[in-house]
Amino acid sequence: MSHHNQPATEWADRHRRALTTRHTHEDVLTDREFELLLEACSTLTEPHDFEARFICLIAGRLGLQAGEIAHFQTAWVNWNRRTSRIPQHEPCRCGYCKRQARQEATHNDDLSVEDIVASRWHPKTVASARLIPFDLSLRLELCVECFANRYDAFPRSRSTINRRVQAAASAADLPGHVYPHCLRATAASYHAYKGVAPVPLQALMVWSDLATAQKYIRISGTATADALRRVHHR
Incomplete structure (x- = not known):
């Protein structure tokens, strides 16, 4: 019974979040x-x-x-x-880019912080x-x-x-x-x-x-x- 009600409950939760979330x-x-x-x-x-x-x-x-x-x-x-x-890319070694590089390196064992810093700064997406x-x-x-x-x-x-x-x-x-x-x-x-x-x-x-x-x-x-x-x- 609870299994059948789960999709409806999830939808209701998403709907409540949509009503309470503030949009830009x-x-x-x-x-x-x-x-x-x-x-x-x-x-x-x-x-x-x-x-x-x-x-x-x-x-x-x-x-x-x-x-x-x-x-x-x-x-x-x-x-x-x-x-x-x-x-698309601009060399940068500002504090923000260094912090982002360190954070990214913790999730990617194949790249060092220096490797990632070398690819920054770049806008949010390629289309940017x-x-x-x-x-x-x-x-x-x-x-x-x-x-x-x-x-x-x-x-x-x-x-x-x-x-x-x-x-x-x-x-x-x-x-x-x-x-x-x-x-x-x-x-x-x-x-x-x-x-x-x-x-x-x-x-x-x-x-x-x-x-x-x-x-x-x-x-x-x-x-x-x-x-x-x-x-x-x-």
């Missing part, structure tokens, strides 16, 4: 909240103010992941094409290697230019990226959860609202499933409302 798209910032976050960056001390603004802009408008920001280099920028290249235009707004362009004037490479760790975002969110007194990955989701929502089609949105955000892009386009209800108003109020 639930923490997407509105345009107003995002502007307040950027304004709050300027209240932080130097150089935290610029670092926080750079993180918030390229995560919240270009969709970069925290690991990509932590390893961002001026050499990735093509100034003629106004694009930034996320490479991509070109990203940063001339979507003058604000973005100027931010990337200011970064290049200051740094050859982003000078902080992934944990510091989290702290910068949290400090800006606290200064902005924003409700809810604000963290680097929710900024990435904010970028997806922003582009969906602007009318970016599912396939290019998927390419920008390097999602493996097109349905994820369609979800962000679907939940961008404001875009639907605006489209209806344009038809009925002309």
Whole structure:
């Protein structure tokens, strides 16, 4: 009897977890909240103010992941094409990459820590290697230019990226959860609202499933409302 009830019980457990698990798209910032976050960056001390603004802009408008920001280099920028290249591989010996290498080595007897470090840094997936235009707004362009004037490479760790975002969110007194990955989701929502089609949105955000892009386009209800108003109020 219990054997027959097991699949139903497992389904019920998964359903309860799905109802209680918080998803990143639930923490997407509105345009107003995002502007307040950027304004709050300027209240932080130097150089935290610029670092926080750079993180918030390229995560919240270009969709970069925290690991990509932590390893961002001026050499990735093509100034003629106004694009930034996320490479398939970039040599790195930062503390984060070393820790990840040690952890990976414990599960692979055929590779040493040095062997694994030699293959880092790399983005989350192979598909994450991509070109990203940063001339979507003058604000973005100027931010990337200011970064290049200051740094050859982003000078902080992934944990510091989290702290910068949290400090800006606290200064902005924003409700809810604000963290680097929710900024990435904010970028997806922003582009969906602007009318970016599912396939290019998927390419920008390097999602493996097109349905994820369609979800962000679907939940961008404001875009639907605006489209209806344009038809009925002309």
